[in-house]
Amino acid sequence: MPRAVAGPEIERLIQLLARVPGLGPRSARRAALHLIKKREQLMGPLASAFEDVLGKIATCRVCGNIDVRDPCSICTDVTRDPNLLIVVADVSDLWALERAGALNARYHVLGxxxxxxxxIGPDDLNLASLIARAHDGTVQEVLLALGATVDGQTTAHYITELLRDCGVRVTRLAHGVPVGGELEYLDEGTLSAAIKSRTSL
Amino acid sequence: MPRAVAGPEIERLIQLLARVPGLGPRSARRAALHLIKKREQLMGPLASAFEDVLGKIATCRVCGNIDVRDPCSICTDVTRDPNLLIVVADVSDLWALERAGALNARYHVLGxxxxxxxxIGPDDLNLASLIARAHDGTVQEVLLALGATVDGQTTAHYITELLRDCGVRVTRLAHGVPVGGELEYLDEGTLSAAIKSRTSL
Known part of the structure; x- marks a missing residue:
């Protein structure tokens, strides 16, 4: 426990900031000092942003997304393709796919x-509502956008079996060389997958 | 400008978090999601810590430190040695010295x-009150705890000249090998200084 260097209010702020991912004990002190110095331009607005979010945040009852409304803004967005459902493990994956902006579809967050x-077994994931959505007659494709890890692939296989009889096409993301990636730094598994899935030019 | 992935309240939170030192646009998203998921354990307490600090924070009229009281808790701490005054450039330096805990003295923050x-000239720094404090009859030593940079050393020389006639001893931090430092990674200036100031065993 480092020695307290300021009043208890500032020490408490530093301790809480140190629990934010990306900040450690040392950068929490730097962040606290910056927030204190920029209290009108940054700490005040951040405090009110916290209050805004704290009062409104909800988990979408349809897809499991986190938003300030329920159902979330993606589920209620009528411009999105209702035929495609993208299954992700976490809201952070949903955000990553939305940033890529490659698809204008709806999501299902497994949790x-x-x-x-x-x-973590099947009962811990948001699977019952996924099966219900896959059976609703509108969804034609379920894209399993899960990580290329053992757990991600196990989950993908499990969901593929679950959805076998409901008449929807189940797809997964392609494996291959990351855009911008150098071959010499890639692992064998990725290179093998990229060779196997090679495409004509 | 990346595509918005959530409601405007969450996007605003992400944008504000991205301005905290130590967090970039990508880690701000991760931090926002973590804060949202841990809203009762982390975001709520952080919001109230902000409110606590925002309402009370002040710059100490004596030394320039930042605290929730004015004069600050260091200036009003009667257990501290009144004969030694440590001059630092910024509150972050004061915090670093307090963490080291090597001295139990008072500070003067130049800003x-x-x-x-x-x-940045002499008029932009907290110098007039430093001269006044050095002349108060109690202070016997002024330790210039400034960085070993061109600006830090220039400032140290300037203050040494300012305090020449007031009868206090003016000192600076030692230069040398950082504790835990490997010689082969040190620059020539540090090594030369360490050799010049070598001590007997």
């Missing part, structure tokens, strides 16, 4: 991946 | 260093 080692 | 290139 994790199957992980026997961590004690 | 920067002389920097002709950045247009």
């Amino acid at each position: 994790g991946t199957l992980s026997p080692l961590d004690g | 920067g260093t002389l920097s002709p290139l950045d247009g």
Whole structure:
């Protein structure tokens, strides 16, 4: 426990900031000092942004997304393709796909991946409502946008089996060389997958 | 400008978090999501810590430190040695010295260093009150705890001249090998200084 260098209010602020991902104990002090110095331009607005979000945040009852409205703004967006449902493990994956902006579809957030080692089984994931949505007659394709990890692939196989009889096409993201990636730094598994899935020019 | 992935309240939160030192646009998203998920354990307490600090924060009229009281808790701490005054450029330096815990003295925060290139002259620093404090009859030593940079050393020389006639001893921090430092990674200036100031065993 480092020695307290300021009043208890500032020390408490530093301790809370140190728990924000991306900030450690040292950068929390730097962040606290910056926030204090920029209290009118940054700390005040951040405090009111917190209050705004705290009062309104909800988990979407349809897809499991986090938003300030329920159902979320994606589920209620009528311009999105209702035929395609993208399954993601976490809201952070949904955000990443939205930033890529490659698809204008709806999502289904599982809330994790199957992980026997961590004690996460099918009942811990948002699967019942996924099956219901896949059966609703509108969805034609379920894209499993899960990580290329053991847990991600296990979950993808499990969901593929679950959805086998409901008449929707189940797809997964392609494996291959990341855009901007150098071959010499890639692992063998990725290179093998990229060779296997090679395309004509 | 990346595409908005959530409601305007969450996007505003992400944009404000991205301005906190240590967080970039990408880690701000991760931090925002973590804060939202841990809203009761982390975002709520952080919001109230902000409110606490915002309402009370002040710059100490005596030393220039930032605290929730004025004069600050260091200036009003009667257990501190009144004979030694440590001059620092910024509150972050004061915090660093307090963490080291090597001295139990009072401070004087300049609010920067002389920097002709950045247009920072003597009038921009907290110097008048430093001269007054050095003349108060109690202070016997002024330790210039300034960085070993061109600006830090320029400032140290300037203050040494300012305090020449007031009868206090003016000292600076030692130069040398940082504790835990490997010789092969040190620059020539540091090594030369360490050799010059070598001590007997």
